[in-house]
Amino acid sequence: MPAARISRRRSVRTAITLAVLPVFAVLSACGYGSDKKDDTAKPAAQASGGQSSAGTSASEIRLGFFANVTHATPLVGLKEGFYQKELGSTSVKTQVFNAGPAAIEALKGGSIDATYIGPNPSISGFTSTNGELLRIVAGTTSGGASLVVKPGINSAADLKGKKIASPQLGGTQDVAVRSWLAQQGLKTDTKGGGDVSIVPTDNAQTLALFKSGELDGGWLPEPWATRLVQEAGAKVLVDERTLWPEGKFVTTNLIVRKKFLDEHPDTVEALIKGQVATTSWIQANPDKAKTDVNDQLTAFTQKGLAPAVIDNAWKNIEVTNDPLATSLLKLKDDGVKAGITKDADIHGIYDLTLLNKVLQAAGQPTVADAGLGAKK
Structure with a gap:
């Protein structure tokens, strides 16, 4: 070749x-x-x-x-x-x-x-x-999905101007984070623009990029949400179960x-x-x-x-x-x-x-x- x-x-x-x-x-x-x-x-x-x-x-x-x-x-x-x-x-x-x-x-x-x-x-x-x-x-x-973020982020308003990962554009967690942000009055778009930049990223790379400071959080499935918390110092801002009747x-x-x-x-x-x-x-x-x-x-x-x-x-x-x-x-x-x-x-x-x-x-x-x- x-x-x-x-x-x-x-x-x-x-x-x-x-x-x-x-x-x-x-x-x-x-x-x-x-x-x-x-x-x-x-x-x-x-x-x-x-x-x-x-x-x-x-x-x-x-x-x-x-x-x-x-x-x-x-x-x-x-x-x-x-x-x-x-x-x-x-x-x-x-x-x-x-x-x-x-x-x-x-x-x-x-x-x-x-x-x-x-x-x-x-x-x-x-x-x-x-x-x-x-x-x-x-x-x-x-169940098994959460928005995990840097410790200094305490509310949706704190996410303005931040970069948040999802596993892939159009995936279930991608839709979940965009929907939740919209309910909080924050705009996103599919090109990474808006009030909060959604960055579709492979889960393993999300962990690495969060550790390096290039990402501020992610709406992630398990075990990645837990890994960011335990291995990279993130905290849970939203457990998706809290958004659904009976948590299901x-x-x-x-x-x-x-x-x-x-x-x-x-x-x-x-x-x-x-x-x-x-x-x-x-x-x-x-x-x-x-x-x-x-x-x-x-x-x-x-x-x-x-x-x-x-x-x-x-x-x-x-x-x-x-x-x-x-x-x-x-x-x-x-x-x-x-x-x-x-x-x-x-x-x-x-x-x-x-x-x-x-x-x-x-x-x-x-x-x-x-x-x-x-x-x-």
Whole structure:
């Protein structure tokens, strides 16, 4: 490759990319599934394990998630083998993302079939494709996001003229910080201007930049909010749970590419069975689950969390199969007001049929879609 071309490529690679590269090196060695892409349908009767006999099973499912505590369910489920047990002969190929918009682009490009993701990118992916791209098939996590800032910042007014990070433009935390600032009478824009400059930044870089004084805070998911507090001297200005009734709001959902769901409903059902089993196991074994999460973060990011960090971050989340659908409408409106999402009808974004089937079979309460389920 010519030296000039190499130079150009290096010049556009940010520290974000450098932070993510080790993740993908680990992914190739994780052994969750084959790297070979083969979406050819097989008769379900050929599948082993817990797959349904209805429909056809995919030879592989490509699953995305983030290396965050708010994605504890896939981290634990993969490590403990709950997904593979239910998927049987269907292999799982994993991919790690820093934030939702990148995962949505991967879904659009057909390089993944399903992903754990925040609500606002789910909405954007749905509305930008006229409802054709995806369906939310389960909830995963509530809570686990905070605005953490320098010690001298004591109110919203103190943020004027400051730089605040979010994981990625259009992501769930990005929408949350812009919405909250707007409610406080502070303006932002998508180019980093306004009363408060919002700087979309990879989470690992946010920690480094906060330590160096280049950022004044960030609206971040766990464990990054806790890491800024414990490792860099930040303080919590807003725990997002305080902004929601009963402190509950959707942080992470499981979404599936609609085409994959239509063609391989039995594979999606098996994936959901794996999640439901994982959720129950986490709730019954929180200490072991924390250890699993930290082990997985170590594998995917080359650095685990200090015990005090994982303990505090864990207290800030709730694992749940309930998508908390009523919170999605407000999140959509917040995204529209923030200029991140175009206003559109999101009816049909949920398809909880398989989830409720699995929950009923497990003797657990079913969940509601707040009237936003698939149109009949």
